[in-house]
Amino acid sequence: MSTKTKTIFDEIKAALVLKVIDSPLGRKLIEEKAEKQVSKTQEAITKPIEQLNKATGQLLFSDTNKPLHNIELEVWDRDVGTPSDYLGKGVTDQNGRFEIYYDPEKAGFKDAPDLELRVIDNRVTFDSDNQPVYTNRIAYIIKGGDNVTQKTYDFGTLTVPYWPYDPNSPFARIFMPNPEETPDDYSVGRKFQAYASANVLTPIKAKHTIANTLNPKEPSLTQIQADYPPNLTINLDREKPGYTRSDEYFVLRVLNGMNPCLLKRSKSDPNQFKMSFIWDNYEKDTEHDLHNVEAYFVLKDGKLFPTMITIQSRYPDSLAPHSPLKDREVYTPNDGEKWLQAKRIFRTAALFDGEAIEHYAKAHVQMEQYAVACFRNLRKNPIRLMLTPHLKSIININRRGDDLLVEPNLGLFVTNGPLTYPGFLQMCTEVVATYDWKDWQPRQPICDDHKYAKAANLYWQILTEYVDAFFAKHQQAIADEWVEIRRFSEDLVEHSMPYQPIEGIMANTDSDYEWYDTGELDKPDLPRATFNGKTKVIRPITNSNQPSATDIDNLKQCCRHIIFHTTLWHTWVNDSQSDEGGELAYNSLALRNGSFGSETDPNIAPDPIEATNQVYIFSVLNGIKYGLLVKNEDDDVPEELRTALLNRKDQFAELGIDIGNIRTLINI
Structure with a gap:
């Protein structure tokens, strides 16, 4: 299969999968899967304690070997081909130790239990009286002994991969090699909304990807923009042409936009402010421009006004951190089209x-x-x-x-x-x-x-x-x-x-x-x-x-x-995000080929x-x-x-x- 054919196939497949998932049958399957992950509430054991057997042990976090404290446990009789039998429940103490009394007769007539220890998670909701309601979920299953007859069965010291940290991440993140085996899945309602949202938009992206695979010059940015719903800047300009490119709107987005900027104030003049984006520390790619840019503002009569933007660019081959820079260029509101481009x-x-x-x-x-x-x-x-x-x-x-x-x-x-x-x-x-x-x-x-x-x-x-x-x-x-x-x-x-x-x-x-x-x-x-x-x-x-x-x-x-x-x-x-980056001519994550030029120039905009x-x-x-x-x-x-x-x-x-x-x- 050629690369172009595979790209087209993948885009069509993605669109069709969303159609299936968002169908009544797909929704039903998701709901059933969620229900299967819930551990049923079990009845209490009523026999005298001397007639019960006991399971003991200790649970530790597998990544730190620290005690897995205060976590609920259930003991079951593991049966093959038939539903397992619930035997008893307990909770670990602060040292991760547990003692669970259980009734072996619940395993069935003349059936010595094959023990299974289930680690139980639960989630909390509130009822109409604002009282907490706990819903259980199996987090981990530990296989114990077969045909257990002894009065006390010791599971020993067990390590459990319960919310483990990822040792390979520079950040403190969970280790989750298989995203399908998550300890904390989305709500069913959240899944449905995601499918519904993507169901509308995925076919649009698929159409564009297929067209570009067949012809690298297609589709045009105008066509791409027209196919997606209009964002804030498009709608505002329909009502008031040119407003989103004005200095007034520029200031409002600096203060209140998707990136509400934390400004710096002049030490000598409390009415002078600026915002800087300096990228000298970082390696640049080969496709996009990277400019150090600073915008200056003055506070006058209770309002902020832009007064100057400075831009300092890297040379085309200046990719490494702290590469040589071109001379700094200065633009003001008096510079007409260049001022618009600087903004x-x-x-x-x-x-x-x-x-x-x-x-x-x-x-x-x-x-x-x-x-x-x-x-x-x-x-x-x-x-x-x-x-x-x-x-x-x-x-x-x-x-x-x-x-x-x-x-x-x-x-x-x-x-x-x-x-x-x-x-x-x-x-x-x-x-x-x-x-x-x-x-x-x-x-x-x-x-x-x-x-x-x-x-x-x-x-x-x-x-x-x-x-x-x-x-x-x-x-x-x-x-x-x-x-x-x-x-x-x-x-x-x-x-x-x-x-x-x-x-x-x-x-x-x-x-x-x-x-x-x-x-x-x-x-x-x-x-x-x-x-x-x-x-x-x-x-x-x-x-x-x-x-x-x-x-x-x-x-x-x-x-x-x-x-x-x-x-x-x-x-x-x-x-x-869509307010700021939903109109390609207004904003993007990066520009190309020098960045200065008309908004309609496709060589400057993203491909x-x-x-x-x-x-x-x-x-x-x-x-x-x-x-x-x-x-x-x-x-x-x-x-x-x-x-x-x-x-x-x-x-x-x-x-x-x-x-x-x-x-x-x-x-x-």
Whole structure:
């Protein structure tokens, strides 16, 4: 089969598969698969204890050999060809040890049981009275002895691959070699929405890929754009031609767009600001342009105005980090068409930075480390009820994102962006190696138009009130099960990246400018912990089995940090992708052939395959709306948070924000 024929076949196959999955039969099969993963609730054993047998043992995490604590277990009689028989249940203690009494007669008449130990996960939802409801799921099965007759059967010390860390990842991520064997699958409703969204868009991309395979010059960017639904900039320009290319709109996107930029302020003039994207640290690819770009602004009469954009380009063969650069060029609003082109170059840098840093690194990668530590350790502590609705599913979307967005030579950010895969990975690790929960808080507004900062502070206030109320309600239970918090903290610290001072894209090397607000940046003067001789980026929440007042404050802060980034922050950056990159002439992940030129010049814009992939992926990622906080489709968000958010509905509406669109979690 030729390469062209295979490409056409693959695109047709992908479109047809989505049609089947989104059919009534496909939906039924998915629902049945989900039901099969649930362990049935079993009746209690009523015989006197002296008439029962006992299974004992100890469970350890397979990757750390630490005790697998407070996890539910079930003992079954393993039968071949007939349903297995439930015998008894128990739970491990803080040392991972268990004793489970069971009735051997439940194995059947004259049938000595073939023992099987099932490790049970559960998920929590809330009923109409706001009371927790637990649904069990088999996480792992351990085969025991056959025809067991002894009064006490010792399974021994067993290692369980329960939420294991990936030893080969530079980040703290789960080891999941087979994405079909996930410990935390998507909700069924989320799957259906994904299929429905892709079902509409996949045939469009398939048509473009097939056309390009047959003729490398096809389809045109105009045709590609026309086939996809219009995005924000297209619709705005239909209402008000030229508005999205205006200086006013440029400032609004810098402050409030998909990448809400954290500006620097002049040390000598508090009304002067700038935003920089400096890529000197990273290896460039051979296909795309890479410019160091800085935009300057002045605050006048309460509004921000752009005054200058500077661009410094690499030479065509300057691919290595710290390669020679051309002379810096300066553009102002008086430069007409060149000014418009300079703004486009800045937008391109902002979009790529937004996707790589603000979206992928700060939301997806950063939050996975909290998810893994949470699901490994929190079972009895009420903090579980607060965090798991926001951290579930992230490992699945991150695994999918590995393939779709960051896979070497295949992922969108690598194929469409200006950096090589090593350069991209280096940039992301530099950011994650500085990002921590300690003393984090959102930036303050610069001016009245700074809607993102206003919304972030309003939401932070809500989270503070919610977390304080939750802790007051569950104060004793949080303290009673504090050992789980200590182990949660230990996992976070030990598996986080080695700390390194801010450098690269996030560094501020200016002598005359400084960050106008440092609330979202690392506080290098705060002490860090070391593990195996390395200083770790995540600071400990606690080092004790009994909480101090400082420990409680630390845990509150960490919870706010997690909920903020999995809800409002991820919603902001994810749901604005199509707004920013859904019109190819307005924005893309990179430009080519010098970057300066007309928006209609196809030699500057992404090539046809890059173009359709960009609009397709942004549209899909923006289109799946399952898992909204107020809607609470999975019934697992505590009522107190939903109520607190609804009480501020009007304040968000004044900022142009519909709270109904805020996502509960990172599932897309």
